[in-house]
Amino acid sequence: MNPTASSEPAAASAIDVSCRRPLLVLLLSAAAWLVIASAFALICSIKFHSPDFLAGAAWLTYGRAHPAASSAFLYGFCLQSGLGVSLWLLARLGRTRLAHHWLATAGAVFWNLGVTVGVFGVLAGDRTGFEALELPGYATPMLFIGYALTGICGALTFHQRQQQPLYVSQWFVFAALFWFPWIYSTAQLLLVTFPVRGVMQSAIAWWYANNLRVVWLWLAGLGAVFYLVPKLARRELQNRNLALSAFWLILLFGSWGGIPNSAPLPAWMPALSTVGTVLTTVALLAVSLSVWKTAGRGAGPPGALENLPLRFVRFGALAFLVAGFMRVLGSIPPVSNVTDLTWFGPATDQLNTYGFFAMVSFGAAYWILPRVMGLDFPWARLARAHFWLASLGVVLLAAPLAIAGVLEGLKLRNPDNAFMDVVKATLPCLRLSTMGDLLMALGHAAFLANLAGLAARFYLPRAASLFSSLTLDLHKPAGAKP
């Protein structure tokens, strides 16, 4: 093994070792933020049917806990785990070590600092008021520095790749690397630093939210999907052209979505948004077809190591398809007249973020981390429990909310239905979704425990031997040889 020559492709194990620290920091902190976000989300969910729950504390009021949960989830979990998996993919698929991996680690530290300051700010009441951009402006510099460092690491790794022909995942992941800073800086500049006037703020906020929660998550998540599915199914990806057409369609049409039909904007904006969203149907079908052809009919020998990650990824791909179709349906005027401004929107969004992106991230983490650390997770049973808790939780969260949304929308169309009656009719569905939130929170806690256990399993023996070597002299009996 000659890992030193930079003009030769590096061995997989050498690449994994170079990714060790950044990936551990990124994924472990992502898991921690996920648990924090789930806790806040659970509190919010309970408040719908028990409004007096924790009502005394100003910092826990729904209007502050909800953006704290969504910001912790998006910026704390999604972006960090997406970046971590992307960095590993760029290194592995480029057959090169992670370039200057300390950059990524430092970036992760800054990023976590920024998210922490931001979430505290939101709880203090400094939320910006724009849905996916809630972290206050004073957290932004740290987030920028953090992303810049990590992004540069990724770009350099891509640049020094030893394998020139690109695999499809690299397309997705490399585009995602640039997508986020562009949309984030535009949104920050035009909404927080030099705010635009009037409803333009909402238009840009919707544009940003769509580009982050749909396009960026799709790019980063599908990059992982297109790597993991053939790998775990032990079959070539079927096929490259499907994946690349999905890439182009998402890039061209995906970023045009996001403006709801109810918006107080000139008619052409929601109309254009609807057209863009409907055109992403083809991308949805292309991805689903590709995944189905590659891993549809069972994959890998039974009992293989790959089964658990593959389960996560397959669930994620299914959720991707369902959430995508819900989005498409919800953007067409006859349907949006019913589902706009109801629970249908959050249901779609949560199925996309938790059901697709989070599940794919879990699958990726369960696959990548053991290789990177050289050790398996300590509790395999906990990992399996995590899968069942998370998948059941997502279904229990999204399905009742979607039903509640449609019910609510249909009832509100009839002005004879009193508003309070409509609200009461959605309560049973909300209670079910709280169950879903609870299951997911437990699953995420299991994930964090497993990750922390893995890190402990790796570092504690090293720490123990370091400790014993430092204190060896103290226990040396008098006159014995050193």
Added chain:
Amino acid sequence: MNFSSSQPPPMPPETAELGAGNMPVPVWLMVLLFVLLYAGMVFFDRYSGWFDAEVYMPYASLADLQAFQPRGGGSSLERGRAVYENICALCHNSDGKGKPGQAPLFVGSEWVMGSPNRMIRIPLSGLSGSVQVNGTEWNLSMPAMGASLSDDDLAAVLTYIRQSWGNKATAITPEQVKAVRAQVGARSQPWTTEQLKAIP
């Protein structure tokens, strides 16, 4: 968990990185794309108002929106403003403050706020000679800018002048304009201040 310094057994080796097949995209997917593109264009045509800044759903186009404007006796301020910007604003300025050396102001002008009969005659036949507007003397000549306007349009623009920029006066109806037109007849001479003051 075992905290001893001996490591647990290493991970079994994984398969090599796989490539991707190169078959073409299924035809039906491309067909679907073009069908959706066509449907999208039809949808955009019906629902978008074609990029007009003032057309909101449920209105289909600017013409549709205009059909639903309140009639209000045949004139509305929007219509009046449109006519004003087209015809009067060039000399009297969009803010009604006039342009020195070109045209006097409308804001608070006694000729605007006073009798409609005088005000209607000015654009119908023009005004020349010396005229006092809010204490300032003007000695220019105004052509009959309103002679070619319909009764509705002239009433709209005069109402707009009488009710904008802080002016508060009654509206002028197309019937009034029609009546004045009938009285004035085929007059081609511009009015003078003395002649106008003689009209109640």
Added chain:
Amino acid sequence: MNYGPLLFLAAFFALAGSWFGFVLTPQAQVGRLQTTNMLGGATLYPQARPGLARQGLEVYRANGCADCHSQQVRQSGTVCNAVLSETGTNLPAVLAALLKLKPALSEPDARQWLSTLPRPVLEGLKPAEADAAVKVLNGAGAKAAVWIVPVGPDLARGWGKRRNVARDFIFDYPVALGSQRIGPDLANLSARQPDAGWHLRHLYAPRLEVKDSAMPPYRFLFERRKVERSPSPDAMVLPPGLAPPPGHEIVPKPEALALVAYLLSLRAEAPLFEAPLSVAPGPPAVAPGPTAGATAGAAAGTTSTNTAPTNAPATP
């Protein structure tokens, strides 16, 4: 082939496309909107919110009211009504015109019908049909007009008189459109709930005013303090279960008063070119603000759409 720059450029141009479409172009159209005259009048719309209401918008933002309340009234269509307001002097001709337009009426019914004016003769018409009907009635010497009426489920529910448009929000930062209706839509709130006392009580204990409300209580916007020499005029009047112990009073903090001022400034029913509707003619002066105070005073319930709706402040 080095795909790196190609990928970069592809991503850049794809994003630039949607940026151009949804950030740059709307800025030219919507981002520079100014106040304008309301239809049929000389009153400017919108008017900037007064200072206390602007502070209230900050409280609205900080506590995330937009997470449960939307401010996006929708409209599914517009119809025209032919409204008869006066019969004029030629009653037989007007009767004949009325019977022509409403053949189902018998003659004695028609006379009865004419005794309670103004009334819509025909409803739900297209513009051309309404114009024709009004022409028939006017030709008979009556005074009739076409009445433009926006329709939709939100409007039928009383949440507004027309849909929200971009011009309604040009003075707000941040624009709090919301995305959910866990609580009712607030865009036109002060038209249906102009009582500051109701709002204060609703914030303190929502279920006091709305049974089974899902809204959490915002007690941290109020403070409990000892009664000094005499009770404060702002002190809340609460039922026995919620009232403070004797010698204490509950007083709204400045944040609560600001928030209520903002809520009372929420009004979006002015007729505009892009959102036309007919309003009954009235004096062109600015309407007085709705009265505030801890006691009930639904004063604005009677003003309806007559006076020029503005974002007038409440004086707490």
